[in-house]
Amino acid sequence: MRRFAQFAILLSLAACSGAPPADLYVVQAAPGAVVTTRPIGLELRRIGLAGYLDRPEIVRGPRDYRLSVEANAKWAEPLGRMLGRVLTEDLVQRLPNAAVIAESGAISTRPDLVLEVDIQRLDLDSDGSLVLLAQTALRPDGGTAQVRTLRLVVPDVGPGAAGQAEAISRVMGALADRVAGEVR
8 A cells, every 4th residue: 555655646746747748759651653563572670770869859950069859849659660660661652562571570571672771860950951861771681782872851841840750751751762763
């Protein structure tokens, strides 16, 4: 009973703290052009993410060598996992003849191709454009990778965290377009 009373006190103190609840944001799949391929299996490995992005809060772009985070604007799930889920969905839409699976998913198979993505930058520049700097490696399972460095920019990002989430959705769609073109 004593533990319950302590828990109730802590819960009431937390409720009285006056901190507003966080707004949660998601990245969503973006439509793109369908690419016809032969039937293949494509596995997306877990996305590598720069350390400064690996946090619940939404990171705003560097200004004067400083990053800022929005205290009450958070990602609804870990950003790396969310980007992997969305990129998988984007690729499924673009590659209808491919069985696209995520390494972190519940299904596993021996794929024909493996896609690895390492994101070094995903933030706003001084002009307010969203910049994605990433390396991709597409390779046959067990084969040698074709490594590409991509810099994709989305101009005219809308205001606040919602604008940034929408711009990230668009840039991930552009990344899926590039990958789908390579798979062809």
